[in-house]
Amino acid sequence: MKKTKPKKYDCAEVEKRVQAYLDNYLSDEEILKIEDHLSYCLPCDKKVEFEIKLKELIRHKANEKDYPKTLEEELKKIIEDRHST
Amino acid sequence: MPTARQLEFESLIAPHLSSLYSTALRMTHNQNDAEDLVQDTLYKAFRAFDQYQKNTNFRAWAFRILVNTYITAYRKAIRQPQKVSYDDLEEFYLYKKLDESISLQETAKEDFLENFFEDDVKDALENLPYQFRLVVLLCDVEGFSYNEIANIIDAPLGTVMSRLYRGRKLLQRYLWSYAKKRGYVLNEKD
Numbered sequence: 015m016k017k018t019k020p021k022k023y024d025c026a027e028v029e030k031r032v033q034a035y036l037d038n039y040l041s042d043e044e045i046l047k048i049e050d051h052l053s054y055c056l057p058c059d060k061k062v063e064f065e066i067k068l069k070e071l072i073r074h075k076a077n078e079k080d081y082p083k084t085l086e087e088e089l090k091k092i093i094e095d096r097h098s099t
Numbered sequence: 100m101p102t103a104r105q106l107e108f109e110s111l112i113a114p115h116l117s118s119l120y121s122t123a124l125r126m127t128h129n130q131n132d133a134e135d136l137v138q139d140t141l142y143k144a145f146r147a148f149d150q151y152q153k154n155t156n157f158r159a160w161a162f163r164i165l166v167n168t169y170i171t172a173y174r175k176a177i178r179q180p181q182k183v184s185y186d187d188l189e190e191f192y193l194y195k196k197l198d199e200s201i202s203l204q205e206t207a208k209e210d211f212l213e214n215f216f217e218d219d220v221k222d223a224l225e226n227l228p229y230q231f232r233l234v235v236l237l238c239d240v241e242g243f244s245y246n247e248i249a250n251i252i253d254a255p256l257g258t259v260m261s262r263l264y265r266g267r268k269l270l271q272r273y274l275w276s277y278a279k280k281r282g283y284v285l286n287e288k289d
Contacts (some may be wrong), residue, residue: 071215075221
């Protein structure tokens, strides 16, 4: 039986899949190949680290912690109006 | 006295008020419109609550109503063609730019991120064309999966992925231009 060894990813192939990788949307085999590449390719590893930090930053800074309390009152009203009809 | 069904609706939706409002704010750009959008969403969600199937993903269900309400209300405004060129969008844009412009140490690159103003990140997001903004918010801020987003925006998975990837690349460009404008980056060549 001929079985070719799975080809390793080069930097371009990692780059092409990096977003899906960070979103945890790759197959186990693809994940392994990416992690293998990152284990010896420092430039790619640094870039991926940076992307992770950037994603954290966006999530952290774009999330509104506060919302108008009037929304809670509005919610009560919506529910009660419905009840009274 | 509210009925059990009403109380159930309230207890299911209350934990999501802040994330619904947060997304509404990024989509509408201002607090009054965001509040109106969430109010309409609450009203519609409550009226449609009978159609919600118990033990399915309530959060995604509520966001789907938010998105539909947004699109209906802003139909005219968002129908304008989006003039964005995607041809030369590349991965790792921000990192590469930082690398080219200054020989920063890795720690300095991370410090660079820390120095971003919250408002710059919000502005950059709010400037994305709405289709891109929506998927980037749903994925990167709200943490929905690709499949959940496909369901929320009612689009195929491939569309979700291409909008998300392009949106993020575009976002990195905007962040880079903010960084230059704010003087976070010195010695920039171009």
